Amino acid sequence: MSRPALGDVLLGAAGAATGLLPDGVAAAGRLGLPAARAYCVVLVDGLGWANLHARADAAPFLSGGMDRLVRAESAIPSTTAANLAYLGTGALPGRTGMLGYSVRNPATGRGMNLVSWAGGPDPRRWQRVPTVFERLDADGAVSVSVGPWKFEGSPLTTAALRGAEYEAAETLADRVDRTLEVLREPDVSLVYLYWSEIDAIGHSLGWGGREWSAELGRVDAELARLAASLPADTALVVTADHGMVDIPLGSSEVFGGPARIDISARAALWQRVELVAGEPRFVHAYAADAAGVASRWRGELGDRATVLTRAEAIAADWFGEVDPRHEPALGDVIAAAHGDVCLVDSRSQSEASRSLVGMHGSIGEQERGIPVGLTLA
Numbered sequence: 001m002s003r004p005a006l007g008d009v010l011l012g013a014a015g016a017a018t019g020l021l022p023d024g025v026a027a028a029g030r031l032g033l034p035a036a037r038a039y040c041v042v043l044v045d046g047l048g049w050a051n052l053h054a055r056a057d058a059a060p061f062l063s064g065g066m067d068r069l070v071r072a073e074s075a076i077p078s079t080t081a082a083n084l085a086y087l088g089t090g091a092l093p094g095r096t097g098m099l100g101y102s103v104r105n106p107a108t109g110r111g112m113n114l115v116s117w118a119g120g121p122d123p124r125r126w127q128r129v130p131t132v133f134e135r136l137d138a139d140g141a142v143s144v145s146v147g148p149w150k151f152e153g154s155p156l157t158t159a160a161l162r163g164a165e166y167e168a169a170e171t172l173a174d175r176v177d178r179t180l181e182v183l184r185e186p187d188v189s190l191v192y193l194y195w196s197e198i199d200a201i202g203h204s205l206g207w208g209g210r211e212w213s214a215e216l217g218r219v220d221a222e223l224a225r226l227a228a229s230l231p232a233d234t235a236l237v238v239t240a241d242h243g244m245v246d247i248p249l250g251s252s253e254v255f256g257g258p259a260r261i262d263i264s265a266r267a268a269l270w271q272r273v274e275l276v277a278g279e280p281r282f283v284h285a286y287a288a289d290a291a292g293v294a295s296r297w298r299g300e301l302g303d304r305a306t307v308l309t310r311a312e313a314i315a316a317d318w319f320g321e322v323d324p325r326h327e328p329a330l331g332d333v334i335a336a337a338h339g340d341v342c343l344v345d346s347r348s349q350s351e352a353s354r355s356l357v358g359m360h361g362s363i364g365e366q367e368r369g370i371p372v373g374l375t376l377a
Contacts, residue, residue, distance in 0.1 A: 004072035011090040013039035017189040020139045037233040040191045046199030048243015049369035058217040061224035066373035076318045077282040078367040081114035083241035085160040089129040092320025101279040106328035117155030133163030143190040202358035206246040230377035240370040244358040254339030264347040268300040280342035282361035284331025294333045305335045336362045
């Protein structure tokens with residue numbers, strides 16, 4: 001039996017709240033979401049299943065106070081752009097084209113960033129799968145997204161989560177308050193709330209430190225308040241887009257040698273590679289000689305990464321069914337890092353990005369495993 005999937009969460013909540021989307025009703029059944037007048041789906045960026053349970057003492061509500069809590073899986077790559085679109089559409093990255101932090105734009109041959117959208121086309125042209133919000137709107141149901149003002153109408157929001165009414169609120173307390181106000185409106189069926197600080201602190205300071213635990217405690221308290229204040233006949237689902245691993249600044253504790261492997265400093269890695277994209281835990285390398293580059297990367301990296309050609313990654317079903325439009329955006333060679341190592345490129349990445357402590361993107365349990373918690377009013 002397959003594990004619960006992030007792609008079923010928003011879709012299933014829509015199905016349970018409205019009964020309008022047949023695949024949403026099926027997703028609700030897979031997740032065990034009961035019918036309710038309205039659903040609130042909260043996504044806590046970076047709150048992986050393993051991360052949450054390792055710090056359960058800081059999050060009594062999220063780790064043990066919800067009516068039900070199960071482990072689900074995010075998509076590959078385990079990164080925000082890919083998984084916000086997976087949440088927002090129910091479709092895996094092969095269909096949405098949201099294949100990493102960055103990829104090569106086939107139209108230009110240059111890199112494009114799928115978060116900032118630098119170097120990318122109109123996000124509606126790139127990501128054409130209708131979102132859950134668009135489908136609800138077409139059927140006359142009202143959905144609302146609550147988040148910071150800077151994300152309203154942003155390219156990533158447009159690609160992954162377009163179609164909902166947008167309510168801007170900055171602090172988490174303000175977002176909870178606004179969410180509760182919206183849930184009391186009788187015509188609203190679905191509310192989505194996003195919070196990013198867990199991920200931001202993990203990137204800069206690591207998820208294993210006091211600051212991350214303190215932020216988790218603040219999030220836990222606010223979401224417990226949200227659950228305790230839900231209007232009658234509503235439900236709350238809390239999930240995440242990915243987990244996180246901390247990468248040492250020096251030597252790998254798992255493999256020995258440097259934890260941060262610089263592609264540009266190793267001839268076996270940079271030779272005949274035209275462009276490096278993706279992220280340090282999940283690299284897209286573009287090269288005419290894919291088989292030769294893949295062979296050299298396997299020899300150089302050994303057990304530190306799984307290295308596949310594009311064809312091998314598609315055959316392994318890493319991205320689900322791949323739309324032919326998006327296939328050229330995939331790396332000719334793709335490397336998924338293991339343990340506590342990552343692959344950086346000092347030629348194209350800033351020192352700040354190469355020095356991030358917490359990272360994600362790869363295929364392991366700690367990065368892909370996410371919580372899905374349910375509480376009923």
